Amino acid sequence: MDDGFEAPYRLEYTYRRSTGAVIGRFLGALRDGRLEGVRTAGGRVLSPPLEYDPESGEDVGAPVDVGPGGVVTTWTWVAAPRPDHPVARPFAWALVRLDGADTAMLHAVDVGGEPGGIRTGLRVRARWRAERTGTIRDLECFVPHDGATPIDVARPTTEVSGPVALLPSPVRLDYTIIAGRHLRTYLSGLAKKRIVGGRCPRCRKVYLPPRGACPTCGVPADHEVEVRDTGTITTFCIIRIPFDAAPFPPPYAAVAVLLDGADMPIFHLVRGIPPEEVRMGMRVRATWVPDAELAPTLASIRWFEPSGEADLPYESIEAHL
Amino acid sequence: MSGIAGRDIAIVAFVELPPVSRDTEREEVELVQPVVSEALARAGLERRDVGFVCSGSCDYLLGRPFSFVAALDGVAPWPPILESHVEMDGAWALYEAWVRLLCGDVDTALVYAYGKSSLGDLPRVLAQQLDPYTLAPLGVDADAIAGLQARALCDAGRATERDVAKVAEGRRVSDGAAAVVLAAGATAERLAKRPAWIRGIDHRIEPHQLGARDLTRSSSTRLAAEHAGAFARRPDVAFLHAGFPHEEIILRDALAIDDAVTRVPSPRADPMIVAGLTRIGHAAATVLDGGADRALAHATSGPCLQQNLVCVLDASREATS
Numbered sequence: 001m002d003d004g005f006e007a008p009y010r011l012e013y014t015y016r017r018s019t020g021a022v023i024g025r026f027l028g029a030l031r032d033g034r035l036e037g038v039r040t041a042g043g044r045v046l047s048p049p050l051e052y053d054p055e056s057g058e059d060v061g062a063p064v065d066v067g068p069g070g071v072v073t074t075w076t077w078v079a080a081p082r083p084d085h086p087v088a089r090p091f092a093w094a095l096v097r098l099d100g101a102d103t104a105m106l107h108a109v110d111v112g113g114e115p116g117g118i119r120t121g122l123r124v125r126a127r128w129r130a131e132r133t134g135t136i137r138d139l140e141c142f143v144p145h146d147g148a149t150p151i152d153v154a155r156p157t158t159e160v161s162g163p164v165a166l167l168p169s170p171v172r173l174d175y176t177i178i179a180g181r182h183l184r185t186y187l188s189g190l191a192k193k194r195i196v197g198g199r200c201p202r203c204r205k206v207y208l209p210p211r212g213a214c215p216t217c218g219v220p221a222d223h224e225v226e227v228r229d230t231g232t233i234t235t236f237c238i239i240r241i242p243f244d245a246a247p248f249p250p251p252y253a254a255v256a257v258l259l260d261g262a263d264m265p266i267f268h269l270v271r272g273i274p275p276e277e278v279r280m281g282m283r284v285r286a287t288w289v290p291d292a293e294l295a296p297t298l299a300s301i302r303w304f305e306p307s308g309e310a311d312l313p314y315e316s317i318e319a320h321l
Numbered sequence: 322m323s324g325i326a327g328r329d330i331a332i333v334a335f336v337e338l339p340p341v342s343r344d345t346e347r348e349e350v351e352l353v354q355p356v357v358s359e360a361l362a363r364a365g366l367e368r369r370d371v372g373f374v375c376s377g378s379c380d381y382l383l384g385r386p387f388s389f390v391a392a393l394d395g396v397a398p399w400p401p402i403l404e405s406h407v408e409m410d411g412a413w414a415l416y417e418a419w420v421r422l423l424c425g426d427v428d429t430a431l432v433y434a435y436g437k438s439s440l441g442d443l444p445r446v447l448a449q450q451l452d453p454y455t456l457a458p459l460g461v462d463a464d465a466i467a468g469l470q471a472r473a474l475c476d477a478g479r480a481t482e483r484d485v486a487k488v489a490e491g492r493r494v495s496d497g498a499a500a501v502v503l504a505a506g507a508t509a510e511r512l513a514k515r516p517a518w519i520r521g522i523d524h525r526i527e528p529h530q531l532g533a534r535d536l537t538r539s540s541s542t543r544l545a546a547e548h549a550g551a552f553a554r555r556p557d558v559a560f561l562h563a564g565f566p567h568e569e570i571i572l573r574d575a576l577a578i579d580d581a582v583t584r585v586p587s588p589r590a591d592p593m594i595v596a597g598l599t600r601i602g603h604a605a606a607t608v609l610d611g612g613a614d615r616a617l618a619h620a621t622s623g624p625c626l627q628q629n630l631v632c633v634l635d636a637s638r639e640a641t642s
């Protein structure tokens with residue numbers, strides 16, 4: 001369905017995470033081209049490290065060197081790698097138990113692109129990136145290793161050493177958002193210069209847009225009713241600070257408008273009056289964009305302007321604040 | 322466990338939406354409102370009679386922060402109600418409601434969950450629950466991780482190559498919602514002819530490092546089952562929450578479910594965040610309608626069955642040996 005009511009949407013968080021002493025040290029070792037684990041009170045070696053012993057809940061003890069060789073304990077094949085994967089050609093995700101460790105690390109194993117090259121029990125070694133920054137990706141992947149040949153140890157590439165305190169940890173997820181029938185009703189109306197709300201069959205309140213449930217009655221508030229494009233300012237805010245997405249140079253007024261026939265205000269802008277004269281109870285009328293520019297968006301109403309009618313008393317808007 | 326505060330708690334109603342693979346019409350609140358209305362109607366309760374409301378949902382599924390606030394309209398939260406939320410499967414919301422009822426000051430609770438996973442890329446959304454230091458930066462997704470567990474079970478001789486191949490087909494999910502009504506003591510007996518008494522409920526979790534776990538066993542399921550009293554008497558029927566066939570093999574082993582127990586297979590398409598609650602709901606429904614005297618329900622969350630909840634339901638309020 002592609003009728004303009006479906007849109008791509010990206011969720012992004014630019015997190016940086018503090019690592020703590022145990023993980024920070026592990027990441028610092030990766031930057032040096034070394035693999036570490038931690039020893040528990042019970043004598044087990046965990047790599048990657050945990051901050052606690054999963055068997056007892058106690059703190060973990062001293063770091064210990066592990067690897068650089070290891071063995072595959074289980075695996076799964078990736079026939080079509082994504083651009084953000086560690087290996088560009090088909091590869092295996094595997095749990096690799098590093099020599100000297102009692103637990104296993106999840107990472108990629110590059111076996112040359114052929115699924116026949118991977119098996120449980122395969123001996124592997126780390127392949128390091130030349131440029132390392134203190135993340136798990138400093139270890140580029142594991143590759144098969146016969147176990148006899150000595151393994152080259154990566155050499156530190158930076159002057160920096162010691163634990164990594166902060167780790168960039170961005171989140172980026174893509175969605176397709178869908179308006180849903182109520183928002184579609186509302187937005188389609190705006191493209192025709194109509195403002196369509198939904199009435200609750202129990203309390204008779206009219207919501208804009210129509211709503212899946214009236215918060216007071218718990219039943220759908222979707223009996224369609226058209227409300228007028230005139231209304232009353234219930235409250236307002238003067239914007240005095242410029243920002244990138246500002247619709248006008250400040251100062252200007254953002255308002256909550258209770259449209260005639262609705263029980264819930266919509267948020268918009270008011271023009272045609274100095275901002276300092278905007279007030280609660282003031283009567284306004286919608287200024288629509290030219291017909292050729294009408295679209296399924298609230299931006300079809302350009303702004304509101306004073307209608308010239310007398311202000312309404314506070315009591316008439318009190319219940320809608 | 323039910324004797325903690327000397328209060329017996331039962332499930333008296335359960336309703337779920339028929340699963341839809343991709344719901345383009347309804348917003349979250351419209352998934353919630355019908356199941357909540359129907360569950361309360363079956364229990365013979367008005368919204369204002371409900372003592373406590375607890376919901377389960379996940380903002381990452383929808384890509385929308387605080388989506389559960391909008392969905393709350395479906396339970397008519399105005400005037401204010403006693404309400405809580407878990408960013409987890411609804412099974413854990415039910416656990417919170419059970420604890421709340423044990424406190425003794427309220428006699429009824431409504432639990433609901435909704436999930437719309439069709440808007441995003443589910444394996445990547447689920448990857449958000451992975452360790453952010455050593456797993457998330459690799460770009461590994463939830464289905465690939467399930468493949469590691471399937472392979473490990475196959476290597477152990479307890480799963481087949483066919484089970485492993487099932488993982489590569491991916492998880493089948495749907496959009497959906499479900500609601501459950503709980504009641505305590507005499508109230509439960511008044512609201513249902515044959516209440517499904519919660520004779521035990523417990524949940525346990527395993528380390529977030531996959532390589533620190535034995536992926537071929539579910540120690541957390543076993544522990545939760547012991548604490549829920551699941552081994553005291555064989556259930557007539559069991560509802561297991563498994564995303565893949567190999568997970569069911571692991572769960573049957575952990576719960577000691579043999580062929581004498583009727584196993585209800587997981588549906589072809591499960592709604593994320595709702596599925597665990599539906600297992601408890603269906604188990605309760607079989608007791609409520611006389612289909613079984615004792616039913617076991619299981620819910621899972623996290624990669625490779627990381628966290629597990631076990632609930633034992635019985636037609637008998639008193640412990641029988």
Ligand SMILES: [Zn+2]
Nearest residue numbers: 200203214217
């Ligand atoms: Zn109403």
